[in-house]
Structures are given as structure tokens and as C-alpha cells.
Amino acid sequence: MIKNNDNDNMDLMDIYNKLLSQFGAQYWWPAETPYEVVIGAVLTQNTSWKNVEKALENLKKENLIDEKKILSMDIEKLKELIKPAGFYNIKAERLKNITKYIVDNYGTTNNLAKTEKDINSLRNELLAIKGIGKETSDSILLYALNKPIFVVDAYTRRIFSRCGIIDKSMDYDEIRLIFENNILLNLNVYKEYHALIVELGKNYCKKKNPLCNECPLYCCCKKLV
DNA sequence: GACCAGGCACATC
């Protein structure tokens, strides 16, 4: 897929293996329960994970990682607790929205994970919730519900367009399908690949350093510069 | 002080 002097025909699985050997397994998502994944997925929208951790810690201190408690609690109190994660007014609404969907239709996130419905049906249900877009829904499907769907985020777009594998103009699902059609259909690979992309992005592929020769994928990118 | 972070909805053209 990529051709250059250092790596001929590197495909998406080669890149996966390269990242895995560089960074090691990430064991995502960092959460103790599926519902904590749901909360984290909403809180991390356009927000660094460090800030999300502070908000999650506030909720954990009061034993609030619980669907019924979040649903019934005062929204102003919820805003206060998640404030460190930013955008707290809209995120409190979004947490209420998705939690109401879970409780009304499945009771708990654990029950939701056990449903017989296919991935596409579940995805459409999640996308119908106000505040849940594609990345958030797919993060929940993959990491909370253990459904094999590839998560595309800003790092995925940035890194793989710099590598020339995808085009910047491609929309979310086009990019997602490129990955799903070119990597092993394996839950663990899906989980690790996205986590490894984030790890790579945080360390080497920020907006400010578009090309860093320390980057494990430098060999793939430099021909493009 | 500017810029950025594991998005999303909405307005406008």
C-alpha cells in the first residue's frame, strides 16, 4: 500500500504490528465497567484524557458510575462534578441523554452489551441520541459492548493522511471501511489498533510537529514531504 | 497568551 525506500508495500497490518512492537499492548479502554466507558467516551469529546480522568474521579468519589444514579441526579450537580473535562453544560446533557436511552431500553449497559441486535442496528440507535456522533458511538460499541467496529478519530485522520493511505477529504465511514477491509477481523486487533494510533498521535503526531523523525512511521511519511 | 485536546450540533452559504 505504501511504497518507499525503507518499507516496500507496507499495509495496515504491517503498520499495526510496527506500532504494537514499538508501544506494546495498550489494553484499552481504561475503565472498570462498560458504563464507565460510556461516560468516558462522552467526556473525552475534543478533550484530553487527563482532564477526563479528573471528572471521572469526581464521579467515582461519590459512587456515581451507575446508570440510575446519573439519570436521577440533579443536572447542576452533574455539571459541577464533570467540570474539569470542559464543555460541561453540553456534556452533562449528553450523559443524561445516553443514560436515559440505556435505562429506558435495556436497564443497564451490561444488558445492552448482551442484546442480540446486530452492530448496525445498535449503531443507528446510538447515533439517534443527541450528542452521540460516530466516534463516540463506535467507541462505545467497541470498548463497552465488544462489537468489532473500527474507531476513527482526529489522530487516525491526521496520521494516515500524512502517510498517504487515506485522503483528507474522505468522510468518517469511508476511512472506517478502509481499516475494516484491510485488517484482521478480530476484536482485540480493533481495540489495540485504535489505542496505538492515539498513543502514536499523542507522542509524535500533534498538529505542531507534522513530521518528526522519531516517529515510528517516519519512513512512511517522509516521502510525502 | 496562543494553541491544543481521543467531537458534536447547528447555522449559513
Place this chain on the structure above:
DNA sequence: GATGTGCATGGT
């Protein structure tokens, strides 16, 4: 359909 903007805190 593409592009722009508001939402907000905390780290670099």
C-alpha cells in the same frame, strides 16, 4: 454537501 462556529477546562 461543504465550511464555520460555539461549547470550556487544563496543560504546554
